[in-house]
Amino acid sequence: MLNETLKPLAELPDVSFIDNDTIDAMMQRLVSNYERRYQEITGKEVTLGAADPMRIALYAVALDLYQTEQYVDRAGKQDLLKYSYGEFLDGLAANRSVSRKEATAARTTVRFTASETKDYALAIPAGIRVTNGDGIYFTTVEYAEIAPGDEYVDVEAVCTAEGTEGNNFLPGQVDILVDPLPYIQSVANVTTSEGGAARESDESLAERVYLAPSGYSTAGPTDAYVYWAKTFNAGIGSVVPVSPEPGKVDVYVLMADGSMPGEELLQELQDYLTEERIRPMTDLVTVKKPEAVEFSIDLTYYINRSDQAKAVTIQENVKKAVAEYTTWQTSEIGRDINPDELVQRIKAAGAKRVELTAPTFAVVGETQVAKCTASAADNGGLEDD
Structure with missing residues (x-):
């Protein structure tokens, strides 16, 4: 679903730099121009039949000319935020001093605990690796030390892989020391890892370009x-x-x-x-x-008997529709809990009807967000149309 911020862009009238030309219209123009010009030069009328070699040759020329028009249309549209994408969007964003955010790595705080207190400092060099034991590694970003008489020190660590894969490790899950350190008994993250993000999408970049003047x-x-x-x-x-x-x-x-x-x-x-x-x-x-407003999903859906042959596909589509609704409902602050949206998506997925027990409509405050705590979507079976 389109970002709310970008809806005004989507609602702008479509623009065509080739006056909405079509391949059929171009073919007809070439044939018509040929027949007219032939008569002007020779004084004789000519009609190019469907299988006339000249008509076929003109059609072939039209294909290349229309492809050229498509390049022209695309080139013009890349100067408009509504249509721009990829490297074109990067160039358009630069006009407003906005650049695409590259992928970032998740961060967390790792506690290094000594086997016993010492009367001297225990060094924790930068670059020490810790892992969850399943291929995800974090490295300390700066030198730290356990001070004399202290039992532990907390050190910031960054995931070695950029993107979201280092996110959401709960405290205690990253607890294996990869690079041995003397007198260190244990390691464990004390905060949930977060902050990792994939390279910024076109939609996100377009949104920031749209908002950029406000930042001035x-x-x-x-x-x-x-x-x-x-x-x-x-x-x-x-x-x-x-x-x-x-x-x-x-x-x-x-x-x-x-x-x-x-x-x-x-x-x-x-x-x-x-x-x-x-x-x-x-x-x-x-x-x-935001404050969480909890809701649950509990429903039974039915499939038309005439759709029996594609019932398995419909079930998969309904499952996907419920997941997409959950994402839609919970990803925007202040979005009211709207069961009609859920029913609409399930019917669009191919279901005949829906018996909905939960959720019910609920107003979500300006600084609140809906949070799904449980989800059950049962197949009630086939029904006569």
Whole structure:
């Protein structure tokens, strides 16, 4: 589903740099022009039949000419944000000093615990690797040491692989020391790993280009905080800035996959948004996670007997529709819980009808987000049409 921010772009009238020309129209023009010009030069009428070699040759020429028109149309559209993609979009974004965010690696804090306290410091060099034992590695980003008399030290570590695969390791899951260190008894992450993001998508980049003019202002417009939050980390999805009272701004953020941001990312984002080049002098900025409004999915769907031959496919499509609805419902702050959307998607997947027990419609506040706690979609079987 199209990003809400970009809907005004999608609603703009379509533009054609070739006046909506078609291959059939071009073929007819070439034949008509040939017949007219032939008569002007020779004084004789000619009609090119469907199998006339000249008509076939003109059709072949039309194919190449129309392909050239397609290149012209595409070239023109790449200067418009509604159509631009890939490297063309990168070039268009540069006009507004916006660049695509490259993939980033997840981060976490790892605790190194000594086997016993020492009267001297135990060094933890930068680059020490720890792992979860399943092929995901984190390395310490700077030198640290366990001070004399202390039992442990917490060190920031970054995943060796960029992207989302290093995200969401709960405290204690990254607990294997790869590079041996003397007198270190155990290691374990003490925060949930987060912050890893894939290379920014075209849709995300287009959204930031669209919002970029708001970032030029130091007056603190709503879109400016949205722009800067999404610029900070490509993994951030929904952003809702609110002002509970004059001079104060609360920025609520949700990750693009619908998950809640961790405390470390919230603090890093808050530090970023309070930089002088971003934050108006009069604003006290606080970054928060939205409040979760829980709901569940409980339904039974039925399939037309006339669709018996494709019942298995419909079941798979319904399963996919429920998953896509869950993502849609939980990935935007302030989106009301809407059971009609779920029913519509299931019927579009091929079901005849739906008996829905849950969810029921519920208003989700401006700084809240829906969270699915359980999901059950049962196949009630075939019914007469």
